[in-house]
Structure formats: C-alpha cells, structure tokens
Amino acid sequence: MNLVWTIAKRELGGYFTSPVAYVFLVIFLLLAGFFTFTAGAFFERGEAGLAAFFAWHPWLYLILVPAVGMRLWSEERRAGTIELLLTMPVTTAQAIIGKFLASWLFLALALALTFPVIITANVLGDPDNGVIFTGYIGSLLLAGAYLAISCMTSAMTRNQVVAFILSVVLCLFLILAGFSPVTDLMVRWASPAFVDTVAAFSVMTHFDGFQKGVIDSRDLLFFLSVIGFALFATGAIIRGHRAG
C-alpha cells in the first residue's frame, strides 16, 4: 500500500511540475462553466439544481479525461522508465493502481474546483444538496471509468496521440450505447430487449440515477467493474509486451 502511494505521489507531482495540470484545470473549469451557464441555460431553467451542470459531464470528460490518462503508460514506455519502475520491488498491479489513483485524484481535484456552482445554486435558490452530492459521486465514478479506459489504451502504445484517440473512441461507444437519440433509432429495427442490453453497457444509463439523487448498487457496480476490468486489461497488456 505504501508503494502504491509512493507511485501515486510521484505521478501527481508530475502533473504539477509540467504545464499539463494548469492547462487542464483552466480548460476544464472554463468548459464546465460554459456548458452549464450558456449551453445548459442554468439561469433560464428556473430550478435550483445542478442538472444543467452534470448533464454535460459525459461529453466534457470524453475529451478531457483521455487527455489526462493518455500519458500514464505510453510515456513510461516511450522514455523507457517503465523498465526502471517495474524492476523495482513492486508488482505490476501496484504500479497500475498507483498511477491510476494519482490521475483520479487529479480529476477529483478538478471536479472539486467546480464548487462555485454549488454556491451559486444555493445562493439563488434552495436546491436539494443530497442530489448534488450524489451527482458529484456519479461524476467522479464516470471520470474514473473513462480514466481506466484511457489507462488501458495508454498501455497499448508508445504514442500518446494514438492512446488518446483510441480511448476517445471507446468512451464514445460507452456514451452512444445509451444516448437517447441513438437508442431511439435502434428501437425502430431491434427488439426492446436488445436495445436495453446494449444500453446497459452505457455510462449514460448508469449516470442517470446519480443525477436524480439515487445511488443504485447496480450503477455503482457498473462503474466499479468498468474500472476493474480496464485496469485488469492494462495489466495483461503490460505483461504481454514483456512476454514478447
């Protein structure tokens, strides 16, 4: 556990010694603000809640989370530091979890910095803060799921751009499978059971509940298993490279 934390600390430090962290935080907050207040019509809705804020997160994260995750392993492979890291007395699992946790913490920080939106809602009206809280939990889990996928694609290649594109495509699939315009189209030719099955793989379906203030164990399980599966796959990919 100590080693996981040591690796996470180094990784987190890496974000802040390069411009990555600052550029990311500024852009994330600007975009989150833009989508919430302008595109999401926060003020015109006439309701005290953060629905306009959270509804955009799957799309916002689609671009931004792969940007955070793409360097995790591809950079280690490109620079050759993966050899240094994995010949130290750590297991591959510890290294993967440490690096994942570091980026997840970083995303949590970015998310925490959106606190003014909570204050705004509370000043202007009387929102249900419980719903806001579950919304944040859901958003963090959503970010974690995307991040784990980026972690996996990052392990596949030395090239950060390739890792980025692969993970955007995979995450996009996870959105579209349950995105209502897409499911509406599918209903025309597929049986409802089939559509529901496909939609069950979507982050949209599972993020919905959190936005409504419900923490359903199935939704929780979905996000945690996406994270678990993607990190497990990361391990298999890294071992695969070394096995030759």
Place this chain on the structure above:
Amino acid sequence: MIRIDNLVKTFGAKRAVDGVSFSVERGEVLGFLGPNGAGKSTTMRMITGFYPPSAGKVTVGGHDVTESPLEAKRLIGYLPENAASYPDMTVRGFLEFCAEMRGMDAPARKKALARVVERCFLESVLDQSIDTLSKGYKHRTCLAQALIHDPEVLVLDEPTDGLDPNQKHEVRNLIRELGRTKAVVFSTHILEEVDAACSRAIIIDRGRIVANGTPDELRSLSDVAGAVTLHAQGASEEKLATLGRVEKLNGSFRVYPADKAASAELTRAIVALADREGWKLDALRTEEGHLDEVFRRITLPDTVKRNG
C-alpha cells in the same frame, strides 16, 4: 549471487537469447560483451525480472526471479540501457522517489542520498530538473538510483555509454570498487573496459555464449597470442623460419610457435639463434594477444569471416 540456467527468450520467431548459462559470485565483476543486438540487454532484462524468460531459470541470491520476483528485485540495483529517468523530476526528487520505492524511511533516505550523491558526483545538480542535465549527469543520476539501496547485486547495461573519457574512467573505477563486495554484471562493447574493470568476461553473439573466461584467457584465444616479435639488426627471415611460421612486419619479424603454450621455448630459441648468428637484438617481446581481434573473429558473421 546470480545464477542463470539455460536461459531462452524468443520474440516471435527470433531467438534473442538462446540457451545462456553462467553465474556470478560476490566479489566478481562480469563483463558482458557482444555486438549490438547480440542479446546482452535482453539477458539483463531477464535477470532484473523485466522480461519473463521463455525458458530457463534465473535466481538472484537464491530467489527465483519468476517465482519470487519481489525478493529478487530487492537485492538488485539496475541501470537500464540509455539510463532512463523521469525528465520532469529534480535529481533529488528522483533519488528520493527511488529510495522510497526501496522501502527506506526518511532518515535512511537522507543517508543513502548523501552517499550516492557523493559517489556519483551529483552535488552540483541536485536541485536541477533531470531534462536540463547533460548526458553524463543524466547517466550518473540513473547510476545513483541503482546504488541507492546499496544492493548486493548490480546489473548495469552499458554504464559508460555516452560518457566522456574522464567520466568513463571514474565509472570503471567505481565498478571495480563495487565489485569487491558485490556481484556485478555489466555490458559493454568497449573492449578496453574488460581489462579496466572485469574479473571475468563473457562474449555473447546471436544469443549464445561464444567465449567465457578471464580477460587473459580470452586474449590467449587471439591468433597472435604466444607469438614472439623481434627487431634485430642482421636478422634473416629464412633462419627464423626454422623455428616457426614467420610474419614480416615493417622492420621486424613475428614468429609464431607451433603450440601457443611453447612461447617461452621459442623466445629462448630466438635468443640462442641471434647469439649464434651475431644479430644485434634491439627489441624482443611475447605477444599477449588482442581482445579486439578475438572479439572480431568470434562475433563476425560467417560470410564476412570467409571473405577476409
């Protein structure tokens, strides 16, 4: 400390390492020689547990690297090829991180840091970020990382690559000194390093060990080893030819004995001959052989060998 048994590593159809066996004890410095792509780095990556072997076995300090990797890795300090390190960290931050990964607490880290910084001459760059350093400093930073936990086994992949002659000299001295108390394996393709630092050397070519011995033993594999070269006024090739095969160099002659071990007899015979014939001997020496010649002869592809 290191025991390697019939090690094989295949990448697809290519056998990068093909049945390599050797062992290194404490107090030994093993030089690992070979042309580029001979399998040196691959072997070292298997010793350090980065690559799992396709077949065969590596044990370090009695721990099988595949079965109990953590115990084995704890004993090893490793300098990977190209001395990779995290470019955005400072030297201090990087070494602190490595010490922490080796499970040292804060006071132990401080001590270890002071020790390796002195050893590797890093004092002046301690708070610079690694990507601003020159190649020599980057290299020494990575070497410092390998030494930080004072490991019993050192695996160094081309430790002098990219260093200037003074730095090379320092690193070789360091390796020799470390070799007194540790088991050291280092790879190189610079032959003079074998003499400068190794107690034993292995030459590897296309994944197989082609020679194994002390630097002197390897040298004696050379064609000229045991030959006697003389420079004498009045010397004649025909007279010398009665003692062995003669090669004419500019102004001097080199006589090859029929049996390499008989070079002492040959020397005496030449002195007696010169005495009898009234030659004035200016210089006389027994050839020890050249490592580079041995290296070339053993590792050149067969086609090149035949042509010359």
